[in-house]
Amino acid sequence: MNTEHIARIIAVHKERYALWDEEHGEYYGKLKASNYYHLSLTPYPVTGDLVKCQYNTMGDSVVLETLPRKTFIQRFDAWNATNAQAIAANVDEIFILTSANHDFNLKRLHRYLAACKQGRANCTIVITKADVCEYPEELLEKAKKDMPDEKILLISAVNGMGLETIREKMIPGSISVFLGSSGVGKSTMVNALAGRHVMDVNGIREDDSKGRHTTTHRQMVFLDSGAMVIDVPGMRELALLDAEEGLNQTFRTVSDFAECCRFHDCRHEREPGCAVRAAIEQGELTEEALQEYKNLQKEAARKERRDEWAVMVSKHRKQLKNTPKRRGY
Ligand SMILES: Nc1nc2c(ncn2[C@@H]2O[C@H](COP(=O)(O)OP(=O)(O)OP(=O)(O)O)[C@@H](O)[C@H]2O)c(=O)[nH]1
Ligand SMILES: [Mg+2]
Numbered sequence: 001m002n003t004e005h006i007a008r009i010i011a012v013h014k015e016r017y018a019l020w021d022e023e024h025g026e027y028y029g030k031l032k033a034s035n036y037y038h039l040s041l042t043p044y045p046v047t048g049d050l051v052k053c054q055y056n057t058m059g060d061s062v063v064l065e066t067l068p069r070k071t072f073i074q075r076f077d078a079w080n081a082t083n084a085q086a087i088a089a090n091v092d093e094i095f096i097l098t099s100a101n102h103d104f105n106l107k108r109l110h111r112y113l114a115a116c117k118q119g120r121a122n123c124t125i126v127i128t129k130a131d132v133c134e135y136p137e138e139l140l141e142k143a144k145k146d147m148p149d150e151k152i153l154l155i156s157a158v159n160g161m162g163l164e165t166i167r168e169k170m171i172p173g174s175i176s177v178f179l180g181s182s183g184v185g186k187s188t189m190v191n192a193l194a195g196r197h198v199m200d201v202n203g204i205r206e207d208d209s210k211g212r213h214t215t216t217h218r219q220m221v222f223l224d225s226g227a228m229v230i231d232v233p234g235m236r237e238l239a240l241l242d243a244e245e246g247l248n249q250t251f252r253t254v255s256d257f258a259e260c261c262r263f264h265d266c267r268h269e270r271e272p273g274c275a276v277r278a279a280i281e282q283g284e285l286t287e288e289a290l291q292e293y294k295n296l297q298k299e300a301a302r303k304e305r306r307d308e309w310a311v312m313v314s315k316h317r318k319q320l321k322n323t324p325k326r327r328g329y
């Protein structure tokens with residue numbers, strides 16, 4: 001008999017969803033077309049979502065409805081500017097990974113932070129592969145100085161350094177997600193925390209430390225403690241989505257001061273009554289923080305222009321589609 005259940009989406013494949021619930025374990029399902037495609041009653045599920053589902057013993061189960069989300073993280077999709085790409089839902093902890101080799105890049109970390117903070121989850125920055133670096137503490141200090149308000153950890157999956165601290169943050173029943181460029185060691189960390197091989201890992205290129213995009217879809221893994229973790233493929237681009245909100249949190253100080261500038265469109269250069277410049281002169285704000293803030297603003301503006309462009313292109317395509325085809329001349 002078919003019965004309705006609440007299930008967790010643990011992976012999203014091309015047209016099928018991997019689901020899990022306590023009673024049935026892992027199984028596959030497809031979306032109920034009328035609810036999702038025709039009427040758009042409910043958002044498409046992503047990894048981490050809870051869904052209402054009709055369990056089917058004979059074949060694919062039917063996903064009926066996506067339940068309201070506690071949190072939601074998304075990124076801008078480089079190939080489809082009108083669609084933000086969902087990363088995961090109901091995430092409690094986001095770990096942003098960067099490795100202690102060529103990958104280490106403070107600017108990129110700021111970008112990840114800005115995007116993640118919109119999702120309302122807790123963020124922790126993790127510097128991986130501490131074992132490949134002679135003085136890894138120097139990197140940690142550098143990152144802490146740059147981001148004094150953030151939680152930053154130094155770990156190594158090879159010698160186990162810092163893994164316990166991460167494990168403690170992943171409380172039973174909570175969902176964590178690992179983000180970061182390809183090759184930083186996300187899947188390796190999932191395996192280390194699980195204590196067994198659950199995800200494939202692959203070497204990185206020697207010359208520039210770039211990864212090989214080993215993980216290809218978002219996969220939820222259950223740890224023995226009862227915590228859940230989502231391994232995500234390395235991201236090629238993480239641009240800002242709905243950038244304003246995240247921006248204001250990362251650089252709260254810059255935008256706080258900017259609100260007091262005399263002109264509302266102040267560029268914080270030489271305008272009279274600029275509260276941001278005054279704050280810099282008084283040592284309350286650094287020139288670098290302002291520069292970073294401006295860079296992120298520029299990126300947000302660029303994305304907005306790309307979005308507008310994509311909307312125009314898609315309108316144009318629709319028009320072309322609706323134009324009746326001529327049959328010869
Ligand atoms: N020395 C050292 N190597 C590590 C560590 N963690 C991961 N690696 C190596 O880094 C390489 C890439 O690791 P993965 O776990 O596949 O990286 P990933 O972030 O999952 O990459 P994608 O799936 O491509 O996004 C592998 O060769 C790992 O063995 C570490 O702590 N120390
Ligand atoms: Mg991986």
Ligand SMILES: [Zn+2]
Pocket residue numbers: 258261262266267268269271273274275276277
């Ligand atoms: Zn100003």
